[in-house]
Amino acid sequence: MGKPLGFLHLERRGPGRAPVSKRVHSWKEFYVEWPDKHSQGQAGRCMDCAVPFCHTGCPLGNLIPDWNDLVYRGKWEQALSMLLATNNFPEFTGRICPAPCEESCVLNINQDPVTIEYIEKAIAEKGFQEGWIKPMPPESRTGKRVAIVGSGPAGLAAAQQLNRAGHQVTVYERDEYAGGLLTLGIPDFKLEKEVVQRQVNLMQEEGIAFKTSVNVGVDIPAGQLREQFDAVCLAGGATMARDLQVPGRSLSGVHLAMDYLTQQNRINAGQTIPDGKRLSATGKRVVILGGGDTGADCLGTAHRQGAKEIYQYELLPKPPLQRSDNEPWPYWPIVLRSSAAHEEGGKREYSLLTKGFLGTNGKLEKLVAVEVEWATSDETGRQVMQEKAGSEFEIEVDLVLLALGFVSPEQGGLLDELGVSYDPMGNVSTDEEHMTSIAGIFAAGDTRRGQSLVVWAIAEGREAAHHIDTYLMGSTVLPRSLPGALAKTISV
Numbered sequence: 297m298g299k300p301l302g303f304l305h306l307e308r309r310g311p312g313r314a315p316v317s318k319r320v321h322s323w324k325e326f327y328v329e330w331p332d333k334h335s336q337g338q339a340g341r342c343m344d345c346a347v348p349f350c351h352t353g354c355p356l357g358n359l360i361p362d363w364n365d366l367v368y369r370g371k372w373e374q375a376l377s378m379l380l381a382t383n384n385f386p387e388f389t390g391r392i393c394p395a396p397c398e399e400s401c402v403l404n405i406n407q408d409p410v411t412i413e414y415i416e417k418a419i420a421e422k423g424f425q426e427g428w429i430k431p432m433p434p435e436s437r438t439g440k441r442v443a444i445v446g447s448g449p450a451g452l453a454a455a456q457q458l459n460r461a462g463h464q465v466t467v468y469e470r471d472e473y474a475g476g477l478l479t480l481g482i483p484d485f486k487l488e489k490e491v492v493q494r495q496v497n498l499m500q501e502e503g504i505a506f507k508t509s510v511n512v513g514v515d516i517p518a519g520q521l522r523e524q525f526d527a528v529c530l531a532g533g534a535t536m537a538r539d540l541q542v543p544g545r546s547l548s549g550v551h552l553a554m555d556y557l558t559q560q561n562r563i564n565a566g567q568t569i570p571d572g573k574r575l576s577a578t579g580k581r582v583v584i585l586g587g588g589d590t591g592a593d594c595l596g597t598a599h600r601q602g603a604k605e606i607y608q609y610e611l612l613p614k615p616p617l618q619r620s621d622n623e624p625w626p627y628w629p630i631v632l633r634s635s636a637a638h639e640e641g642g643k644r645e646y647s648l649l650t651k652g653f654l655g656t657n658g659k660l661e662k663l664v665a666v667e668v669e670w671a672t673s674d675e676t677g678r679q680v681m682q683e684k685a686g687s688e689f690e691i692e693v694d695l696v697l698l699a700l701g702f703v704s705p706e707q708g709g710l711l712d713e714l715g716v717s718y719d720p721m722g723n724v725s726t727d728e729e730h731m732t733s734i735a736g737i738f739a740a741g742d743t744r745r746g747q748s749l750v751v752w753a754i755a756e757g758r759e760a761a762h763h764i765d766t767y768l769m770g771s772t773v774l775p776r777s778l779p780g781a782l783a784k785t786i787s788v
Contacts, residue, residue: 355749440462443528553593553698556597
């Protein structure tokens with residue numbers, strides 16, 4: 297281990313954040329520089345437990361105590377090698393992962409856990425700064441060709457692993473930028489797009505071909521892909537947003553959160569949006585429906601656009617501040633989580649059901665909602681909702697953003713053309729080897745597991761690559777991604 301009893305002498309500390317007054321006027325990442333000595337000190341808090349539960353809490357199975365020890369001792373390059381052994385993109389997860397590994401850290405029983413996520417980011421960034429992370433093209437090619445449909449974290453991970461196994465990999469992306477959710481879905485203040493493009497550039501140098509603005513199933517028939525490639529991996533994500541079908545939904549001013557976020561990311565990239573199509577919170581009263589990460593991303597974006605007032609409404613009750621008795625350590629707890637965007641302002645409300653929207657001449661003017669109470673059903677044990685009599689209210693609003701999560705991948709088009717089967721949730725159904733009902737067609741990430749975390753998507757991509765390589769070659773040297781049992785309990 298790094299520093300014996302280090303956790304007794306040093307408190308948890310992460311990198312500082314830029315002051316709210318400054319960061320709400322900038323789209324840049326809000327964390328300030330974290331010196332190496334701080335990373336090393338925090339790494340010294342790791343106890344190198346006999347049973348490292350952080351392993352089992354991580355969907356990637358990262359070897360966390362090992363690289364914490366190496367960071368503490370200043371062996372950064374070795375720490376990087378240990379980190380990259382299980383995670384292709386620590387520069388992503390070190391920025392945007394909710395860190396389930398920290399929830400299962402043994403210190404978290406009665407102290408603050410190790411700052412695993414920030415140390416991970418520090419290792420990755422030092423790797424780029426020192427030139428240790430560089431293209432790793434294969435020494436030889438197998439002659440096999442693989443198509444990856446979707447360039448989000450699952451598609452990128454699968455592509456990089458399969459390319460390093462010697463296959464010729466082509467990644468298709470229907471949007472104009474590679475990176476999927478990483479590029480267009482997540483705001484710049486959480487993940488600057490130079491970070492994503494840096495990795496894409498590296499992968500291109502390794503020999504991976506990226507075809508952007510190509511909608512497979514529309515621009516290219518699915519059959520053509522099957523003819524030209526020896527295997528196909530579907531990694532297009534779960535992009536069917538959950539909508540809210542209530543009176544007034546069609547009023548101008550009610551929008552899906554992802555339409556709002558992707559537009560701002562395009563603007564930040566230098567694109568011009570016509571005034572009639574611009575979705576802006578500037579000077580407006582904004583209500584965000586949904587209390588998850590996407591809702592928080594909308595909140596931070598609305599702050600930076602200069603919203604007049606912002607409310608974030610959640611249907612479910614307010615989570616507790618601490619673990620409940622039925623969610624003991626080391627399991628992933630349902631607790632109140634706040635992001636940097638919540639520090640910036642806005643009001644969060646819970647147990648509110650939106651009944652509809654009101655407006656005139658097709659323009660949104662008010663939101664109608666009611667308070668609800670939650671109770672446990674004696675029959676099923678599930679939480680049931682009941683409206684509180686006399687609690688209905690109206691609030692004046694100019695912009696409503698629906699951040700209600702995602703239902704499934706987009707069915708029809710490519711998926712139906714291929715003839716793949718779906719599971720009861722509408723996701724692409726696969727066997728244990730990630731193969732769909734069609735031989736040679738595989739699936740990874742949210743496409744097969746439903747809406748989930750970026751860290752899960754990377755794990756899915758690595759696992760799919762393992763099985764695709766085996767399918768093509770009869771055997772493989774690519775590692776499996778075998779998350780611990782605790783990781784499988786994480787819900788989003």
